[in-house]
Amino acid sequence: MAQEITDPGVTAAVAAAMSADAPPEEIAAPGSFELFRLDVSEVVVVRVGEGHLLIESWQEGRGVRTAQR
Incomplete structure (x- = not known):
């Protein structure tokens, strides 16, 4: 089951974590991607x-x- 995450604080934290070691051209801005929680x-x-x-x-x-x- 997938649940979309829309909380701006959570998406900003995920964007910051993904961008921590990324080259500048791969940095994701908050709101520029969809985020889902999966129950696998x-x-x-x-x-x-x-x-x-x-x-x-x-x-x-x-x-x-x-x-x-």
Whole structure:
């Protein structure tokens, strides 16, 4: 589930944190982006390796698991 964050104080703090180490051309101004809070319970990343797929998954309460296929 995604929830949009519209609080100007929160978006300003996020913009400042994102810009702390960014080069000048990548600095985000508050209000120039949309900000969402996500409630994530599972994430899967699949990458192509040499002759195989690398599948990394994370589930809340279970942690990270890695598999090759």
